[in-house]
Amino acid sequence: MIVTRFAPSPTGRLHVGHAYSALFAYRMAQEAGGKFILRIEDIDPVRCHKEFEHGIYEDLGWLGLDWEKPVRRQSDHMDEYSTALTKLQNRGLLYPCFCTRKDIREEVERSGHAPHGPEGLLYPGLCKGLSDDERAAKIASGIPYAFRLDLDKALQEIKGPLTWVDRARGEQIATPEILGDAVLARKDIQTSYHLSVTIDDHVQGVTVVTRGDDLFYASHLHRLLQELLGLNVPEWHHHPFLTDEDGERLAKRNHAITIQHYREAEGKTPQDIMEMIGL
Numbered sequence: 001m002i003v004t005r006f007a008p009s010p011t012g013r014l015h016v017g018h019a020y021s022a023l024f025a026y027r028m029a030q031e032a033g034g035k036f037i038l039r040i041e042d043i044d045p046v047r048c049h050k051e052f053e054h055g056i057y058e059d060l061g062w063l064g065l066d067w068e069k070p071v072r073r074q075s076d077h078m079d080e081y082s083t084a085l086t087k088l089q090n091r092g093l094l095y096p097c098f099c100t101r102k103d104i105r106e107e108v109e110r111s112g113h114a115p116h117g118p119e120g121l122l123y124p125g126l127c128k129g130l131s132d133d134e135r136a137a138k139i140a141s142g143i144p145y146a147f148r149l150d151l152d153k154a155l156q157e158i159k160g161p162l163t164w165v166d167r168a169r170g171e172q173i174a175t176p177e178i179l180g181d182a183v184l185a186r187k188d189i190q191t192s193y194h195l196s197v198t199i200d201d202h203v204q205g206v207t208v209v210t211r212g213d214d215l216f217y218a219s220h221l222h223r224l225l226q227e228l229l230g231l232n233v234p235e236w237h238h239h240p241f242l243t244d245e246d247g248e249r250l251a252k253r254n255h256a257i258t259i260q261h262y263r264e265a266e267g268k269t270p271q272d273i274m275e276m277i278g279l
């Protein structure tokens, strides 16, 4: 059975770009007689707010979507992310990273070498070579730290090239090196988008991960995490973004007009929204 999901972060009200993404997943499930899941990605307690979570339910309900309840909220499952993290850590696949953004910038300037990935600068490896004693001393002195994936070691555990299927672009060979030694547990929240989303999609039995093209790169890393953690491998379907007349992405936080605004201030109907997004 096809299981799709829409996984918004409650950091603001939904705009039409979100509506497109949600409907994309919803319709795919409906057309296949499958299941659509809504998941709330609220690992970041500073940026996520309950009122926005309620706004998500309100807007999607108004658009005519329904979903399985109770809804999985990532903040209720921090222990599962931490168990997975410990597994990776026990295999020596993670290392603590004490760097600030400034440390990373300075190292890049010093070395004159600045490889970039889709999320910005790739980590130049400052904390990778620390000895166990140096790590212990830093931890003991209370310096906050993240956990990064040691990509070299992780790739050594993988036999043969990893592949994955994007329904729009065909079979892909995973190239997680585009993200370098990615952070799997942030300093402030002990997990990360990459780790949580990969585990959730497995736990919830998602068979087709649908999301915008901007996260295409992330799937390379997620495929690797699935392999390392022994998780199910779904298919993916990354869809293009809605753009306005100037080709500007509608998802750009400040420019986007919210569904709530269209409904309450402009009196639009769900049908109007469907037409706007071309569905």
Ligand code: GLU
Residues within 6 Å of the ligand: 006, 007, 008, 009, 041, 197, 210, 211, 215
């Ligand atoms: N929570 C992510 C966001 O709102 C989406 C994650 C995903 O679909 O994988 O951008």
